[in-house]
Amino acid sequence: MHRRHFLGSSAAWAAYGAQSEGPGRQYARGAVMGTAGAEELVIERAQTGKPHAGKVLAAIQPHADDIPFFAAGTVAKLIEEGYTGYLIRVTNDDMAGPGTIADTVMANEKDNEELAKTLGLVGAFDLNYNNHRMDEVSPSELRSRFIFLFRLLRVDTIFCYDPWGHYEENPDHYVTALAVESACWMSGGSKDYPEHMAAGLKTKGVAERYYYARGPQLVNRVVDIAPTIETKIDALCVNKAQGPGGDNGIRLRDRLAKQGLRLAILGGDDRTANREYARNFLLRDEEEIGRRHGLKYAEQFHYIGPRPSAVDEYVKQNAQPL
Numbered sequence: 001m002h003r004r005h006f007l008g009s010s011a012a013w014a015a016y017g018a019q020s021e022g023p024g025r026q027y028a029r030g031a032v033m034g035t036a037g038a039e040e041l042v043i044e045r046a047q048t049g050k051p052h053a054g055k056v057l058a059a060i061q062p063h064a065d066d067i068p069f070f071a072a073g074t075v076a077k078l079i080e081e082g083y084t085g086y087l088i089r090v091t092n093d094d095m096a097g098p099g100t101i102a103d104t105v106m107a108n109e110k111d112n113e114e115l116a117k118t119l120g121l122v123g124a125f126d127l128n129y130n131n132h133r134m135d136e137v138s139p140s141e142l143r144s145r146f147i148f149l150f151r152l153l154r155v156d157t158i159f160c161y162d163p164w165g166h167y168e169e170n171p172d173h174y175v176t177a178l179a180v181e182s183a184c185w186m187s188g189g190s191k192d193y194p195e196h197m198a199a200g201l202k203t204k205g206v207a208e209r210y211y212y213a214r215g216p217q218l219v220n221r222v223v224d225i226a227p228t229i230e231t232k233i234d235a236l237c238v239n240k241a242q243g244p245g246g247d248n249g250i251r252l253r254d255r256l257a258k259q260g261l262r263l264a265i266l267g268g269d270d271r272t273a274n275r276e277y278a279r280n281f282l283l284r285d286e287e288e289i290g291r292r293h294g295l296k297y298a299e300q301f302h303y304i305g306p307r308p309s310a311v312d313e314y315v316k317q318n319a320q321p322l
């Protein structure tokens, strides 16, 4: 289960933020705005054309359902705006799904392949670690695999769990997040894994990061996903092995039918039942985040972007011809 759990009341968090930062700053529910690194909240809206053409994103998820829950609307938005995208699944999801362990692995693998297609991603990588056991994985091995992929795919932007999100209890989430965080900058260093360069790769630091979380988080970016909500619903529905999207609309419809009941919202066919189940029951957080910012549906992140160089800025403004 990957729903967000928020601590305390929004008023309590607002009071915390006001104490730390002074009044007048915007706070998202669940966001803790400390004195270090506090930034203005940015609302990211749909852009026309293909402003991101030529850029590459990697949607990284420990499990097959993480991106569908927390970032599918934003990933779909960026793909529509020109990004080329890849999906990286870190575990084999062998603890979450139907049948035997082998059945579970197979079902999640198929879901993940379908998710990549649904989001318009051009490729998917499975790192194939055991589910729930990532705290026994070598941190440097995991980091080196991300560095290799960032250099190979020329990744500009990643989506991943927030390595500094609070109260995360799944080791697959926080171990992955910490490895990705360090890989993002180490992949830009020529002394890290020089054999990659000998094999023909080039260094490539990752400049933009969208960190999602299921607990309290320092939120500085809210993305309007109303234009891509249908794709997010599709992403929730292809996640059949572990839901809670998948075929749950069909299951609810059939369970009610045995009781002589029906829900009009579930429509008259399987696809409609699943999609409307997702729309009506699985988007409450997206509606709530959106409501706070005047949007119909939104996803929220801690975003880290490229930082302008003070030297470059100064040279641009002050350099004169010899």
Ligand SMILES: [Zn+2]
Pocket (backbone or CB within 6 Å): 002, 062, 063, 065, 066, 170, 173
């Ligand atoms: Zn997960």
